[in-house]
Amino acid sequence: MTPRARAVGRAFFDRPPEAVAADIIGCGLSFQGSGGIIVEAEAYGQQDPASHSFRGETPRSRAMFGPPGTIYVYLIHGLHWCLNLVAEGRGTGAAVLIRAIEPTHGLDAMRRRRGLEDDRLLCAGPGRLTQALGITGALNGLPLRSAGVHVGRRREQPQIARVPRIGISQATDLPWRMVARGSRFVSRPIPRSTSA
DNA sequence: TTCTCGATTACCT
DNA sequence: GGTAATCGAGAAT
Numbered sequence: 001m002t003p004r005a006r007a008v009g010r011a012f013f014d015r016p017p018e019a020v021a022a023d024i025i026g027c028g029l030s031f032q033g034s035g036g037i038i039v040e041a042e043a044y045g046q047q048d049p050a051s052h053s054f055r056g057e058t059p060r061s062r063a064m065f066g067p068p069g070t071i072y073v074y075l076i077h078g079l080h081w082c083l084n085l086v087a088e089g090r091g092t093g094a095a096v097l098i099r100a101i102e103p104t105h106g107l108d109a110m111r112r113r114r115g116l117e118d119d120r121l122l123c124a125g126p127g128r129l130t131q132a133l134g135i136t137g138a139l140n141g142l143p144l145r146s147a148g149v150h151v152g153r154r155r156e157q158p159q160i161a162r163v164p165r166i167g168i169s170q171a172t173d174l175p176w177r178m179v180a181r182g183s184r185f186v187s188r189p190i191p192r193s194t195s196a
Numbered sequence: 197t198t199c200t201c202g203a204t205t206a207c208c209t
Numbered sequence: 210g211g212t213a214a215t216c217g218a219g220a221a222t
Contacts, residue, residue, distance in 0.1 A: 042203070050203070052218095060218055078216035080204050097203060127204050167203050187204095 004030070005152030007145075013068035017043035017087040017094040021178045024085075024096060025160050028152030031133045034106025035150070036123060038098060039158075039180040040187060042165045044084070046093035049170035053093025063141040064093045071147050073130070073140040080127030081136050085144070085151070099166075099177075100124045102185040103132070125187040161190045 005028050013020055021043040029035050044051035052061045052074070063072040063086065070086040072095050088094040101123045103110055110122050110132040123129035130136070139147045159181035164172055166188060179190050 044203075052203080055219080058219075074203085075217070077202060077204055077214080079214070082203060084203085099203085125204070165203075169202090 004028070004150065005155060008151050008153055010067075010069050012151075013085060013087050014089055015087060017045050017096050018176050020085070020087040021096045021176065022160055022162070023154075024098075024151070025178050025180050026154040026156065026158040028104075028150070029098065029101050029133075030105070030150040030152070031135055031148060032106075034103075034110050034133050036101035036103040036105070036185075038100075039102050039183040039185050040098075040100035041178050042097040042099055043087075043176040043178075044095050044097065045088075048174070050165065050168040050172075051093065051095075053095070057093070061093065064095050065091050066141065067143070069144050071139045071142050071144060071149060073135065073137050075137060076127065081130040082126040083130050083135055083139075097126060098129065099126050100185055100187045101129055102180075102183060109134075120184055124185055128187075163191055 021041040024038050024041050027038050029038050046053045053064045057065045063070055066086055067090040068086055072084040073081055076082055083098045084095040086095050103119055103122045114122055114132050123132045161179045161181050162175040163177050164175055165177045179186050
């Protein structure tokens with residue numbers, strides 16, 4: 001078992017979602033003995049038509065309006081859970097979607113839950129990573145700590161690409177998808193046109 | 197109450 | 210490349 005990095009503090013999440021999404025790349029993510037390094041994340045804000053918080057607080061989006069560091073988990077297409085972490089001050093409806101991690105520990109449990117041997121596809125996508133980690137809507141609305149979700153500080157600074165988000169039909173021009181350059185564990189490759 | 201569609205994935209041709 | 214699976218939230222009626 002590798003030594004666990006010290007957890008990020010609440011101040012880490014109390015910033016604009018695009019800043020949190022960029023800085024969370026390279027951080028560790030663990031839940032019940034399984035986890036890895038975050039290699040892909042997307043930012044969502046309240047002034048953002050693609051965000052669930054865009055139309056204000058509703059029964060589903062309530063967790064997005066909680067304090068920074070709150071977990072927002074929702075079901076997409078009736079079958080996949082997506083994990084978000086609330087950012088930027090209580091009530092702003094800002095959050096970061098965790099889209100992919102590079103699996104580093106608890107691999108056997110994750111392979112079992114995914115019914116898959118290919119480590120590259122174990123956590124490469126928001127629905128895949130929640131299935132691999134065993135994360136469900138039961139965690140929705142909980143603070144990270146009480147949910148048992150651990151986000152550890154970065155050990156090294158990764159190269160990050162800022163590119164447009166995936167799977168949305170609105171505000172597709174915002175470069176709010178953050179991807180670790182060179183990682184083979186992302187859900188989709190970095191678009192060729194990206195330079196920075 | 198009914199209808200539409202989704203921050204996805206896996207499997208098909 | 211295309212699409213079925215599967216169901217709840219939110220909008221429309």
